[in-house]
Amino acid sequence: MNTKVIVTGGAGYVGSHACKALAAAGYTPVSFDNLSNGHDWAAKWGPLVVGDVLDPAALDAVIAAHKPAAVMHFAALIEVGESVKRPEDFYRTNVTGTLNLLEAMSRAGVRDIVFSSTCAVHGDVGDALITETSPIAPISPYAKTKAVVEGMLADFAAAHGLNATALRYFNASGADPDGELGEAHDPESHLIPIACQAALGQRAGMFIYGDDYATPDGTCVRDYIHVSDLATAHVKALDRLLAGQAGLEAFCLGGGVGTSVRQVLDSVKRVSGADFDVQIQPRRPGDAPMLVANVGKAQSVLNWTPERSDLDVIVETAWNWHKSQAKA
Numbered sequence: 596m597n598t599k600v601i602v603t604g605g606a607g608y609v610g611s612h613a614c615k616a617l618a619a620a621g622y623t624p625v626s627f628d629n630l631s632n633g634h635d636w637a638a639k640w641g642p643l644v645v646g647d648v649l650d651p652a653a654l655d656a657v658i659a660a661h662k663p664a665a666v667m668h669f670a671a672l673i674e675v676g677e678s679v680k681r682p683e684d685f686y687r688t689n690v691t692g693t694l695n696l697l698e699a700m701s702r703a704g705v706r707d708i709v710f711s712s713t714c715a716v717h718g719d720v721g722d723a724l725i726t727e728t729s730p731i732a733p734i735s736p737y738a739k740t741k742a743v744v745e746g747m748l749a750d751f752a753a754a755h756g757l758n759a760t761a762l763r764y765f766n767a768s769g770a771d772p773d774g775e776l777g778e779a780h781d782p783e784s785h786l787i788p789i790a791c792q793a794a795l796g797q798r799a800g801m802f803i804y805g806d807d808y809a810t811p812d813g814t815c816v817r818d819y820i821h822v823s824d825l826a827t828a829h830v831k832a833l834d835r836l837l838a839g840q841a842g843l844e845a846f847c848l849g850g851g852v853g854t855s856v857r858q859v860l861d862s863v864k865r866v867s868g869a870d871f872d873v874q875i876q877p878r879r880p881g882d883a884p885m886l887v888a889n890v891g892k893a894q895s896v897l898n899w900t901p902e903r904s905d906l907d908v909i910v911e912t913a914w915n916w917h918k919s920q921a922k923a
């Protein structure tokens with residue numbers, strides 16, 4: 596059996612955890628990453644090819660050299676606030692980059708792809724749980740690029756026989772329980788890493804963006820999903836594709852539990868044993884009050900259940916990672 600899988604963005608946060616899970620499942624991940632946000636130390640589960648999805652020749656070369664059975668596509672710009680300021684970069688990397696990849700796959704006869712999408716393609720659904728059939732109504736340029744790509748996958752499936760799975764993540768969080776990988780964005784914008792940095796004294800304190808939402812404690816509610824649970828879902832989605840799934844399928848991947856910003860900060864203080872200053876700021880533009888998944892389809896079709904997405908487990912693994920990085 597051909598075990599090779601090209602993983603674009605394999606040196607990034609979710610991509611590197613997926614590579615570890617792929618290797619554990621007997622696949623050979625080949626990371627293709629331009630290292631703009633990824634780290635070469637994170638690509639240790641198979642070869643790393645440094646290259647850019649905006650370079651069609653580099654895509655042709657990596658596919659020709661490794662002849663993969665399938666592709667996992669993580670390479671993208673991801674910071675929502677940046678996407679509002681410079682949408683052109685997001686459309687270029689996320690949409691044109693994916694078009695380049697699909698065309699390179701098509702030229703080489705590679706037909707199966709797992710795509711890293713986002714629950715943000717659904718926009719703000721109020722206080723309903725989000726399912727795969729919730730309307731597609733992205734708000735930010737970032738989320739719009741992901742929705743465009745999902746549309747592109749559907750069209751390539753119909754026209755060219757592409758088989759694709761779009762995995763719509765909720766809040767990817769936590770770190771490898773073995774301490775080998777973790778989240779390392781620069782600058783950091785996500786809640787749990789920022790709280791860990793505050794607990795380590797690496798920042799003077801932190802802000803809660805809005806405590807006047809119509810939620811139980813006034814702060815935003817999100818669905819935090821452990822990155823290793825996400826990685827497992829990618830392997831299951833790939834297994835299903837290689838077993839003959841046809842066309843495009845989408846799955847919502849969350850823990851299925853809503854957690855407020857205050858609950859996250861309480862957990863970080865509890866797990867770390869450190870107190871830090873927290874101040875209330877105005878709402879952050881574009882934040883929906885509540886985003887929580889109904890994960891019934893992923894459970895029944897992919898046979899996937901989140902196993903590490905209890906809040907304190909997520910925070911403990913993130914905390915251990917940030918502590919180890921502070922010592923390094």
Ligand code: UDP
Pocket residue numbers: 766784785786787789801802803804805815816817856879882
């Ligand atoms: N948040 C916050 N302070 C921070 C960072 C984030 O209050 O320093 C809030 C943010 O407004 C959102 C939640 O934490 O309601 C999760 O934000 P994050 O950026 O981690 O993920 P998002 O849900 O935006 O993808």
